[in-house]
Amino acid sequence: MNTEIRIENLSKRFGQKQALRNVSLYFETGMYGLLGRNGAGKTTFMRVLSTLLNKSGGTVTVCGIPVENAKEVRKLVGYLPQDFSVYPGMTVYQAMDYLGTLSELSSSERAKRIPMLLQKVNLDDCHKLKVKALSGGMKRRLGIAQALLHDPRVLIVDEPTAGLDPEERIRFRNLLCEMAADRIVILSTHIVEDIEKTCQNIAILDKGQIIYQGSLLDFVGDEAGLENAYMKKMGAQQ
Numbered sequence: 001m002n003t004e005i006r007i008e009n010l011s012k013r014f015g016q017k018q019a020l021r022n023v024s025l026y027f028e029t030g031m032y033g034l035l036g037r038n039g040a041g042k043t044t045f046m047r048v049l050s051t052l053l054n055k056s057g058g059t060v061t062v063c064g065i066p067v068e069n070a071k072e073v074r075k076l077v078g079y080l081p082q083d084f085s086v087y088p089g090m091t092v093y094q095a096m097d098y099l100g101t102l103s104e105l106s107s108s109e110r111a112k113r114i115p116m117l118l119q120k121v122n123l124d125d126c127h128k129l130k131v132k133a134l135s136g137g138m139k140r141r142l143g144i145a146q147a148l149l150h151d152p153r154v155l156i157v158d159e160p161t162a163g164l165d166p167e168e169r170i171r172f173r174n175l176l177c178e179m180a181a182d183r184i185v186i187l188s189t190h191i192v193e194d195i196e197k198t199c200q201n202i203a204i205l206d207k208g209q210i211i212y213q214g215s216l217l218d219f220v221g222d223e224a225g226l227e228n229a230y231m232k233k234m235g236a237q238q
């Protein structure tokens with residue numbers, strides 16, 4: 001099974017509101033940055049890929065499987081939403097174990113994967129802590145660990161570093177890069193620096209349409225950095 005996502009002419013309407021219009025994109029193993037203003041359609045796009053929203057038109061396949069086959073696609077996709085929060089009264093281990101049960105992992109798979117994932121996100125010392133006692137950065141790392149419980153081929157993260165201190169942001173970025181070595185990671189954020197430091201390829205959404213897709217280096221061209229190139233592009237889109 002090839003690790004790839006093919007999107008052709010994807011559209012999504014909410015009543016009269018056209019949130020996505022003729023979006024066509026292709027992803028293969030690696031890390032991709034998704035940029036766009038507030039309301040551009042980024043979350044809608046990620047929710048369609050994660051099968052949490054039905055599309056209105058077009059085709060989307062994840063590793064060859066159409067998103068309409070939500071049960072199968074969910075096995076392939078891990079999603080960390082913007083507002084991730086889980087069971088504050090549970091310990092870190094209990095929360096992971098419960099989420100693993102919801103993902104239909106057997107008890108032996110959970111016993112194997114949970115310690116391995118907590119170690120990967122550097123939370124192995126915290127497995128007995130209550131979720132509500134975790135810092136913002138630790139919660140985000142727990143979010144990644146839960147999104148990886150079923151070892152998905154695709155990891156989609158929405159605004160994961162907002163509000164994190166610089167050290168925690170860099171740690172989180174490194175973790176995502178590590179995850180992208182053998183899967184597709186799609187990172188949506190307004191923090192342009194996070195994308196500049198981690199992604200070789202970017203896509204920019206504006207008013208529901210793709211206005212750039214391709215290499216970050218090509219996009220930046222002769223500009224001083226991604227932020228400058230991005231501001232210039234967005235200025236031209238007004």
Ligand SMILES: Nc1ncnc2c1ncn2[C@@H]1O[C@H](COP(=O)(O)OP(=O)(O)OP(=O)(O)O)[C@@H](O)[C@H]1O
Pocket residue numbers: 014017018019036037038039040041042043044045
């Ligand atoms: N459930 C919904 N019902 C109606 N309109 C919606 C719904 N969800 C999103 N929209 C609209 O679709 C458009 C795209 O929203 P979306 O949340 O995907 O944007 P975004 O790029 O993620 O924004 P932000 O950067 O602010 O998170 C917006 O105009 C939004 O108001």
